[in-house]
Amino acid sequence: MTTDLQTEPGPRAPGSPPALEVRGLVKHYPGVKALDGVDLVVRQHEVLGLAGENGAGKSTLLKALVGLVRPDAGEIWVRGERVRLRSVVDAADHGLGMVFQEQSLVPNLTAAENIVLGSEGPGVRRGIYRWGTMRRLAQEQLDKIGSHIDPLARTDSLSFADRQMVEIAKVLRIEERTAHPPVIILDEPTSVLESKEIDTLFTQVRRLREFASVVFVSHRLDEVLDVCDRVAVLRGGKSVGEVLAADAAPAELHRMMIGATGSEDHYHDGAAERSGEPRRPRLVVRGLTGKTFRDVDLDVHAGEIVGIVGVHGSGREDVCRALFGAEATVAGEVVLDGRKLDLSGTRAACAAGVGYVPAERKTEGMVGPMSVADNMTLTKQHARCSGPLVRPGKQATLVDTWIERLSIRTPHRGTAIQRLSGGNQQKVVLARWLVAGDVRLLLLDHPTRGLDVGARSEVYRLMRELANSGVATVLLADSLEEAIGMSDRIVVMSDGRATKEVAAPAGAKPTPLDLVKEMV
Template sequence: MSNHAPIAPDASRSTAPVLAVRGLTKRYPGVLALDGMVLEVRPREVVGLIGENGAGKSTLLKSLVGLAQPDSGSIVVRGEEVRLRGVAHAASVGIGMVFQEQSLVPNISVAENILLGAEGAGVRGGLFRWHRMAELAQVQLDKIGSAVSPRARTDSLTFAQRQMVEVAKVLALEERTAHEPVVLLDEPTSVLEREEVETLFAQVRRLRERASVVFVSHRLDEVLEISDRVYVLRNGRVVAEVDPAEVDATDLHHLLVGRESTGSHYHDDAQQEPAGDVRLSVRELQTAGCDKVSFEIRSGEVLGVAGVQGSGREELCRALFGAMPGARGQVLLDGRPLRLDSPRAAVLAGVGYVPSERRTEGVVSSMSVTENLSMAHVGTVCRGPLIDGRRERELVDTWVRRLGIRTPSGDTAIGTLSGGNQQKVVLARWMVSEGLRLLILDHPTRGLDVGAKSEVYELIRELAASGCAVLLLSDTLEEALAMSHRVLVMKDGRITACLDAPRGGKPDPVAIMEAMV
């Protein structure tokens, strides 16, 4: 049984649904994304929505804001069937969304993003009134307790800060509609620290006083904590509707993937002690965010790096891949100096990198699975100066089968795949190379469901067993401890602790937290 206690529904309100989905079906080439989807959202409640990658969550949400047009079925808003023609149309009937893959315009201010398309008093006579724009945006930022300046350029913010701006942007819907809004939150906590999650949840509870909320998350404990009802999706259909007071995270996991959640989730038995020599040696590395960082990784070792947002761990990863201009220090890979001036030099030396922002840095959404998988090693599929199409297809088909990548074909645009399958393609890109010596994983399971995470963990174990060294940044401390042989802790750009994490002897999380903060 769950210990969570969601806010009781407002008995004074009508239970007639404010939003209803009736038999929604949506097909893409080779994929049935929605298969007769049916669900309801009632006034002033929080509805949790969970499902593995590819279960239909994203397609459903896109349909509810007019970004995808269903092939059949209907969407009913406050008793009237609507055919939503886009985000602006959805907003006009009171539906807004915080996107998992952020939708902010990077080269304009926070205020402009929050008020985009609904500037109101921020514009007079066709001219922006910048002071008034900042005031209007500040109202929304204050709702979530954000310290971000409305005048800041959006691309100067961290990923987590931009996520909170996304939330503030949707909250502005309250002032734009006469109806009680429906707010769709697609993985809003995926990059937030616990304190930021609590701030967001407080805002969701405040919203609930005059809005309905659909909350999508792969963090099952969060879904139980904040939701009044939870829908479980699988293969484009609702397979269960549950009361959070009557289930726990293990129950939800079983409904999601049809098996119990156990320690095998992290493939603990596959953790082997690294027997190789030092693969990477870092001495006095300095760059923006890192101050004289020194450590070593052995062949076959998974080294976790723990730290809060701004601790310097993300900058460390980017510096080692040659993506931080001005980085300096002594870095040796198998005893030879590793150039820090370009990603190309890192790749040629046998270093791979899986970035945290999959959509903007990990894949080219408009390109095919084949092109995304082979792009870092075009030379392996060339015959002379030209790409050998047959050799390339054989290579991709091999890795699609080996990793169980769910795609209609190698020619399918990678942007149409689920997040978990996109991530498998990004991992396969580096596993293709026989010369891979170090793989840097920056939050490799971010936004993935429990099943896809387990598959990624298995791949990490295989890579380590093959002798590859792995530098791992995790979304959770639990993941870092479970997957690593050792854990480095960073704070303010420096390493504050290094703890052994052998199988059966993981360190106390409290000790790590103390070193982090």
């Protein structure tokens, strides 16, 4: 059910003001109205979800709440008191703290050092670290959230999930600064976690509610509805309403986010468009063995999307990289279209028609400061050259064609790719493999990570069309639902071995539960 924000009834007795209230917040950037009058109420001891597409203003709002952005107009009230936040320290003094999307821990320090970093208090005396005190302070924080992480463990030796716990423990230090329960903001906390770790995080979030208010931001609507009490929706920098999580469905939330009814068919299953006749496998992998995987067998047919699922540490990412020649193998044979595939390096794989979209788009998928055009033609140089020479005209025509075909929103082909939104960046990265028209096998490692609903569905559609044109695809999906929806067949990996194969044709899809049973 949807209710208007202002008339939302609730226990707002005069004696208990909301933990945090935002009124008419406005922030302009040159050419963009990032926030256009946002209202938001976070009650005490509640988990408030914040939903909205990329560009809806979520990040700007969060930054304003922790003093990283100064709003042009509007008010922020903490416990019935108007505040002006000039810095993160200012925000912390008012009990507002944020766990950042890009993790903000220093990897080569211990968990304890990270937890007290910037607020050492008694942990430092006369400029000297007092390790005992610091360890105790950190242990107190970790105890608060019931974590069993060793405070003296180096941060980079911890898993992503554990690092997130350290971040939460760190941000809870702001309790020292205020007399009342803090407001903890979690910005896209699940985007780097595997499903099991997400459950742990959710338990943690529910626990946090006991002594704090939580603002939870995620682009995964099922998650938001799962963990939150209420969900506020932003669209185009405005608050467009809110729902009680208990009685809302993802589709309804989605409709509010995009302002129209969302399509249920995100995955564009192209079963109807494909013929049923059996085809020769395009990719045949036998006994592939590397550092983190053993004896992996895999067949992918032309026009088929095969999903590989597995928990963190199952080795599926490394198999993917090995097929692209970016990860060493010690045994096994890979045949692509009847020809043995050279796994010695990425050049050989590219030349053989293998394409790879890495999970870390910003550091591995694209060269940020280079232009859209140069990123798109980085691999298939011959597509923009005549002989050894680059032909700028040829490149411009080619790139503009693909910008048009994939409807990539960029001011110009010469714009640096890092200025584009995540979805458009990903389309450029995908286009890199398509410009020469010679891609036969696509390896997609979390191709929709960090993309909003609209961009995701465009990537899905593109994947399906590529498959229909005969490309064989290996997909490491962002979620089990995505793997199930997109794949024709799913291979389960566990402990470096391919343990099970599940058919997933349209109309007879396995459930997530079926797969989870095989994964653990």
